[in-house]
Amino acid sequence: MDIRRGESSQRNTDFRTAVEFVYRPTAADFEEALRARARRSPAGRAQALMAPLVAAIAVTVFSAVQEEPLAVWIISLVLAVPVAFWATARGLRTMARRMFSMVEPYGQCQTVANDRGAVTTGERASFSMDWTVFREYLETPGLFVLLGGDRAAGVALLPKRGAQDPADVDRLRAILERNLKRL
DSSP states (O other), rough: OOSOOSSSHHHHHHHHEEEEEEEEEHHHHHHHHHHHHHSHHHHHHHHHHHHHHHHHHHHHHHHHHOOHHHHHHHHHHHHHHHHHHHHHHHHHHHHHHHHHHHHGGOOOOEEEEESEEEEEOOOEEEEEEEGGEEEEEEEEEEEEEEEEEEETOOOOEEEEGGGHHHHHHHHHHHHHHSSSSSS
């Protein structure tokens, strides 16, 4: 996708509507993105609630099989479910750090987005993507988070702090609304 220059009027239109973000990804960005996904997407909620649900079922089954008194069952449940929630939150933090470790070598990134997709160029790598790679997006106070479709479990993020002009945030929001479903 060449967004800098082109022969066709379509490419020239893409250039005029393109927005540019320059930023350095952080582990906190990925943690914010994964937490937002866990709260606002059906797949994220299912993933976040799976461990506490399994813990509650396991305690209930174990207590029933062992014929434990009701007090033991309740105490076990009260202890197991919060621990499972804590482990889930800890798992999100670990996943965020691993995702960050994959993009950290890119260094400072420049992302240029238009109605056709986005091109990200880092200090050591670059990649481009069409909007068809993603199905939906969500917005947090600091990020735009792009979520993959049914066959892609991908998560991409674009920090708002990288906007070259405050109006670029609104322009990117408009591009995303035209091309993806908002959560």
